[in-house]
Amino acid sequence: MQNHFELFHLPQQFAVDLGALDRAYHDVQNQVHPDRFANASDAEKRVAMQWATRANEAYKTLKSPFKRAAYLCELNGVDLEVESNTAMPVAFLMQQMEWREALDDARAGKDPHALDALDRSLRSERKDALAAIAMQLDSQDFTQAASLVRQLMFLEKFSEEVANAQDALM
Missing domain, CATH: 1.10.287.110 (DnaJ domain)
Incomplete structure (x- = not known):
């Protein structure tokens, strides 16, 4: 096939x-x-x-760049292990905590400007992640690309949370 x-x-x-x-x-x-x-x-x-x-x-x-990256990893024998592998670099975990706090503060303060700033930050991070993933895939490092795709998964889901919070304020 x-x-x-x-x-x-x-x-x-x-x-x-x-x-x-x-x-x-x-x-x-x-x-x-x-x-x-x-x-x-x-x-x-x-x-x-x-x-x-x-x-x-x-x-x-x-x-979808996200789905395409995941598919390329899988085609090349690298399972994303999304259910079992939750390991992330410490810096990324710290950044996640900061984003979560920013989202909680923006929701509590009903602050659309803070949500917009968070959304812009996530878009920038997503763009950087996609560039890094592309580099890893182009160099045939599918294991490292898979790790970055897992980070991108978080960014995708968290961006949805931010969008939902923005919608709730409108």
Whole structure:
């Protein structure tokens, strides 16, 4: 079975041409669109639906930098161990505590400016993490990349918490 990159005829690397991904996705979707199988057998319709579902999943994975990085690690035999490996660098753990305190203070003070500042800080950290992940993936250090992807997972989840807090203030 071909992997997501092969499905869309893209090089297996972290940097993805999003325009090429979009075009390839639409090409696959056009080939397996239900309208093309209106007069087909039930088995052919089922296979087309499976391909459409697979294309959707592959597209979502490759479109998201976070999911793409995790997928590349897994393709190269490195399990992210998200359930069992919670080890993080001490500096990152300290930063997490500071962010949590900032979020708690902003919520308690109903301070939209503090939430905006926290959001900007997280965006910057996420950008830096993605750059570091790209560097590790490009140098084929999938174990280190996996560690950084676990940190990015925290950033993604915590950014959602901040966004929810911002929404709650509005």
